[in-house]
Amino acid sequence: MLKKTFDTLCVTAVVATLSILASNPAQAASFTLQFDNTFDDSLTPPITGTGTLSYAGAIQTGTFSLDTLTNLSLNFTVNGQAFNLGDLAGSSLSSASLVVQTTAGGYQAYFAGGPNGVYFGSLDFQNGQQTGFTFQPSYYSPPPLHLYQEPGTPYKGTYTATATAVPEPAMFLGVAAVGLGGVALKRQRKLAPSANL
Incomplete structure (x- = not known):
């Protein structure tokens, strides 16, 4: 009786876990952006802005x-000015690219393309306060492209977009299901009558 209850519990847990795995949408890719005011391709404190970049799906290089x-x-907000995709200024998403590369322990990304928009960058913005912002275009220098500028202001600097490599939650559920199945199998063998008696 105890064996049957335990087996039923294990099978139910494995089926539930596999159902969750099958219905669990892919984790969103998410990058943290940081900005400084040094125009030198190297992020240097003080950090003058932060932001997020995300999209559906797992992070892949390319x-x-x-x-x-x-x-x-x-x-993102830089030097007290906030920007989002609604602030695109003449930029076309089809004319700009996101380049994702691996780094030690994670990923880095940068925008490429251009001239694309009113400031001829890879991606250009103008917010409600009429402050402009442009990410470095591909023609400006060889990659990686980590520079930005706020046209008409003294602000220009370096940005980074980084993400830490984190396994998807579904992977942990899969490992748990396999482990639970192994425990059930071991328990079943232990409780089975010996054929040598």
Whole structure:
């Protein structure tokens, strides 16, 4: 009786875990942006801005047209000015790319393309306060491209977009299901009558 209850519990747990795995949507890719005011391709304190870049799906290395990234979101504040995708100024997402590369322990990304927008960058913005912002275009220097500028202001500097490599939660559920199945199998063998008696 105890064996049957335990086996039923294990099978139920494995089926539930596999159901969750099958219905669990892919984790969103998420990068943290940081900005400084040194125009030298190296992020140097003090940090003068932060933001997030995200899209649906797992992080993969490569070059991706921004218009192909599902649920793309980009929000950042630099030198007291906030920007988002609604502030694009003449930039086309199909003319700009996101380049994702691996780094020690994670990923880095930068925007490429251009001239694309009113400031001829890879991605250009103008917010409600009429402050402009442009990410470095590909023609300006060899990659990686980590510079930005706020046209008409003294502000220009370096930005980074980084993400830590984190296994998807579904992976942990899969490992748990396999482990639970192994425990059930071991328990079943232990409780089974010996054929040698």
